Amino acid sequence: MEQQEQIFHLYMQHLAGMLSAEETAYVTEQLAHNPSFKAAWQELAARGEAMGVQQFADRVSAPAALQSVKQQITPARKVFPIWRVAAAAALLLLAGSAVWLLWLRPQATQPSGLAHIRADKQPVRLQLANGETLTLNDSSQRTITLGNVTLNTQQGALAYSSEDTTTNTLLVPAGENYKLVLSDGTEVRLNAATKLTFPFHFGIGARKVYVEGEAYFKVAKNAAQPFLVSTPLTEVQVLGTSFNINTYHPGTVSTSLVEGSVITRRGQQQVQLQPGQAANFSTAKGFSTGSFDEEEVLAWLNGIYYYHQCPLADLATVASRFYGITIHLDRTKYAGVAVTGLMERDKLAEFLSDLKTTARVNYRLESKELWLQ
Numbered sequence: 001m002e003q004q005e006q007i008f009h010l011y012m013q014h015l016a017g018m019l020s021a022e023e024t025a026y027v028t029e030q031l032a033h034n035p036s037f038k039a040a041w042q043e044l045a046a047r048g049e050a051m052g053v054q055q056f057a058d059r060v061s062a063p064a065a066l067q068s069v070k071q072q073i074t075p076a077r078k079v080f081p082i083w084r085v086a087a088a089a090a091l092l093l094l095a096g097s098a099v100w101l102l103w104l105r106p107q108a109t110q111p112s113g114l115a116h117i118r119a120d121k122q123p124v125r126l127q128l129a130n131g132e133t134l135t136l137n138d139s140s141q142r143t144i145t146l147g148n149v150t151l152n153t154q155q156g157a158l159a160y161s162s163e164d165t166t167t168n169t170l171l172v173p174a175g176e177n178y179k180l181v182l183s184d185g186t187e188v189r190l191n192a193a194t195k196l197t198f199p200f201h202f203g204i205g206a207r208k209v210y211v212e213g214e215a216y217f218k219v220a221k222n223a224a225q226p227f228l229v230s231t232p233l234t235e236v237q238v239l240g241t242s243f244n245i246n247t248y249h250p251g252t253v254s255t256s257l258v259e260g261s262v263i264t265r266r267g268q269q270q271v272q273l274q275p276g277q278a279a280n281f282s283t284a285k286g287f288s289t290g291s292f293d294e295e296e297v298l299a300w301l302n303g304i305y306y307y308h309q310c311p312l313a314d315l316a317t318v319a320s321r322f323y324g325i326t327i328h329l330d331r332t333k334y335a336g337v338a339v340t341g342l343m344e345r346d347k348l349a350e351f352l353s354d355l356k357t358t359a360r361v362n363y364r365l366e367s368k369e370l371w372l373q
Contacts (some may be wrong), residue, residue, distance in 0.1 A: 007040045008357065114348055114365070121324040122173035126151075126158070129166035136178070149200055157181070162200035170196045172213070175324015177300070177345075182209075185220035186227065191300050193248075193321045214246045216301060219260075234281050238262045243273075244297055248321070251283040256292045303345035309338040312359065316372060323348050326369040333373070334361070 010019065010027055019027065030037040124136040134144065136153050144151040149162040157179035158170070172178045172190045180188045183201045190196055194213025202208075202225065210230045219227045221240025229236040231245060234253045241260020247253050255264045256278040263272045264279045264287075271279045271287045278292040296306050305322055307315055316329040322343055339359055343351050355361040355372070364371050 007037060008044065011041060011044045012357070121175045124156075124173065124176055124178050125171045127169040127171065129164075129168055160200060164200040165203045167197055167199050170198070172196075173324060174321045175345075177303075182207075182220075184222060184225075187218040189216040189301055191215065192324065211245055212247055214244070214248060214300065216242070216244045216298065218242045233283065234264050234266045236262050236264045246297075253281045255279045255281075256294075256297045258294060258298070299342075305343045307342070308340050310340070312337045312339060312361070312372075315339065319343060319351065323351070327372060328369060329372045334359070 010023060014027065027041075031041060126134045126136055128134070128146070132146075134151075136158060141154040142152070144153070147164075149160060149164055151158065151160045156177070159181040160183070162183070170178065170180055170190065172192060172194045174193045176192055178190045180190065180196065180198075182188065182198060184207060186207075188196060188209075190211075191214035194211065194215055196215060197210040199208075205225065207222070207225050207227045208230065209228070212232060217227075217229065217238075219238050219240050219242070223239055227238045227240075229238075229245060231247050231253050233247070233251075234255070236243070236245065236255055238260060241262055242258040243260075243262055244256040244258070245253065246256075253264075255262065255273065257273040257275055259275055261272065261274065263270055264281070265271075266281055266287070269287055271289055273279055273289070276291055276294070277289055278297075279287055279289050281287050299306055305318065307318065310318070312334040313329055313331050316327045320327045322345065325348075337359055339355070341354060341358070352361075352363055352370075355363075361372050364373065
């Protein structure tokens with residue numbers, strides 16, 4: 001497998017015209033005297049020729065590459081599940097000027113120990129107002145009765161019925177996501193490492209919830225009761241609409257409107273959004289608005305995360321949350337290194353293989369933590 005990855009990397013460098021003189025001499029020597037090297041190289045060349053890879057590589061750019069990915073793997077409506085189509089998904093990553101194609105990438109094997117790490121991920125938990133904590137198993141279908149509250153869990157989702165207006169907190173750990181249907185019919189999708197505080201039943205007046213992390217809301221319309229979402233820094237007011245809120249980055253909140261209309265505010269500052277607009281608030285600069293890429297912002301609903309020229313140090317932080325494991329990085333060695341591509345949930349082995357191919361990043365597993373080196 002190690003030799004396969006080396007040959008693959010050299011072939012991609014060859015396509016991009018990035019082979020050094022030493023590498024060119026090495027490839028020439030191996031093709032002449034190493035039958036297994038030659039066979040692997042010719043297989044890559046044949047598969048690439050069949051798909052016109054060289055012509056595509058000659059004109060590709062990072063933004064165009066990611067747009068190609070979205071067109072191939074994202075359905076017309078972003079919120080439905082999507083699956084990789086093995087021979088057709090057109091993922092391209094650029095590390096420097098080197099181009100590599102997912103459809104040519106050798107199959108990534110499951111690194112030893114990673115399955116055990118995933119098995120140790122924390123469960124989704126519901127903290128009730130009375131202090132009791134319930135564990136919500138992703139795969140189980142259960143009906144739980146607690147006093148005047150009936151909870152129904154099924155396939156990573158929770159619905160309930162109750163007249164209790166006390167507040168509860170749903171905690172989604174790193175590496176997981178969860179769906180909640182509120183008492184008014186509002187649907188909330190919670191991303192990894194996210195907390196939502198909500199009442200089992202909305203009383204008279206505004207419907208209020210609190211979120212930290214990232215969540216997608218599809219709010220049930222009720223003109224008599226505005227829906228208010230509080231974050232650590234801002235508040236969003238809606239009547240009936242669909243929008244995404246992201247508070248992952250300290251000191252910032254991003255609100256992206258898909259349908260309807262919302263007003264997001266901080267103190268005396270406020271911004272009203274139209275569909276396709278996003279409001280970004282930072283403690284340093286206040287509000288700024290602009291358009292957003294809906295496919296990209298909502299990709300997490302389908303278990304995907306896109307990154308554009310992302311510093312490797314930042315990507316390690318994102319990947320830790322996305323996969324639910326602790327990832328450390330040799331920041332000195334990789335200072336200034338940035339990569340472009342995507343991550344898919346439950347495909348940590350492929351992500352690590354991609355990093356090795358594009359940025360020559362190795363890893364070691366130690367005490368259930370990953371060290372990129």
